[in-house]
Amino acid sequence: MDQDQARMLAALEEMQMRDSLRTFNGLVERCFTDCVTGFRSKSLTDGEDKCVTACAEKFFNHARRVGQRFGELSQKQQEDLMKRMQPK
Amino acid sequence: MDQDQARMLAALEEMQMRDSLRTFNGLVERCFTDCVTGFRSKSLTDGEDKCVTACAEKFFNHARRVGQRFGELSQKQQEDLMKRMQPK
């Protein structure tokens, strides 16, 4: 593995990390938007606490499922591309 | 054209490319949001297909028009700046 490949891999890892943090922040925002609507206290109420927990867990399950479907579609696209590139 | 200018141009091109991809992704999201509301099938229905097509084409026409107006305003701002900088 030469230097170019190493650099490429590092850039990829950095981007996946950034993307994960972005997904995480987006999830917090989404669940806060949907679950927290009253501000009579500084702490999350029991109801809000449960809602945020379920929202976050559900979002992870959701994102995992989207990731699986997305992976399947990406792979199929790659395979279709290969077939078109193949000499007859 | 020296090295600094070359680097600046490359950075500009990279940014325009990134910006175009971002605009494109934003367009897909916008049109998906407005056009796709039912999930009884995996494929876009005829109605959704037409809606997404018209939405995308309309968005391009729209973005082009915004770009033209934006360009005019930017240019006018530059000219105003020049006039103020000009010695009396």
Next chain:
Amino acid sequence: MDQDQARMLAALEEMQMRDSLRTFNGLVERCFTDCVTGFRSKSLTDGEDKCVTACAEKFFNHARRVGQRFGELSQKQQEDLMKRMQPK
């Protein structure tokens, strides 16, 4: 202060600058969304002008207050971390 620290500080300053520009652009978008709803003229109406002004000033006051609370929470988190790290 060695080179690494200097580079880190420069990166931090760059990021704060980028973040300020992003906050600024977000503010313009927010206030435009809430204040400008009619397009019978090219210029902002008196009402829109006042609304945007108050919205922007209020947003700055708001962002400052959020910044203060955020700073307090960050600091408290740091202190809690230190206590846990402290040898008994």
Next chain:
Amino acid sequence: MSGQQMELEAMADMFNKMVDQCFKKCVAEYRESDLSVGESTCVDRCVHKYWGAHQKVQDILQKQMQAGGPSARPM
């Protein structure tokens, strides 16, 4: 390299938007942390439809470029 990296960034951005859009369209309430059967099916279809819309808009963009239409970005 840089072009490849941008393609990956764009793909990641598209994935994030897909996650967000399909969550909004398919997941309605948070009483349970598991996706229901109905929600799971909806999510699967949503991903396919989003992918399809993405492909379609790419096709439209290419047609517009081939027709010689100017870029949507100001020069």
Next chain:
Amino acid sequence: MSGQQMELEAMADMFNKMVDQCFKKCVAEYRESDLSVGESTCVDRCVHKYWGAHQKVQDILQKQMQAGGPSARPM
């Protein structure tokens, strides 16, 4: 250089937000791919108004800075 690049990024971000906002405010339906006369006029005015709001907020920010108000970002 870096400062100039940031200015350009901010300008591109502002352009994207303008495109998005004016599409939401002025383009209501997608039966046709061309902008109607009414939509075109609306878009032109929207761009001017967005630009005007942007300038106004910049002026307000400068006034606040000159008045010695602390930065809106936590230090």
Next chain:
Amino acid sequence: MSGQQMELEAMADMFNKMVDQCFKKCVAEYRESDLSVGESTCVDRCVHKYWGAHQKVQDILQKQMQAGGPSARPM
């Protein structure tokens, strides 16, 4: 270094989202440029609640990772 920089970027992103969310939830009208007493209190509580939600989601993520669940991102 790069890891630290990403942490800072994530923190800045979280701050921006917090500013935006709490503005939407707590600031209703723009007749005056000062926050009212009620709005100020709301904003303070909103920041605390957003921070709390952020912590809670981090805890949930760590539990899921420890349980060996696969990453939410496609590999």
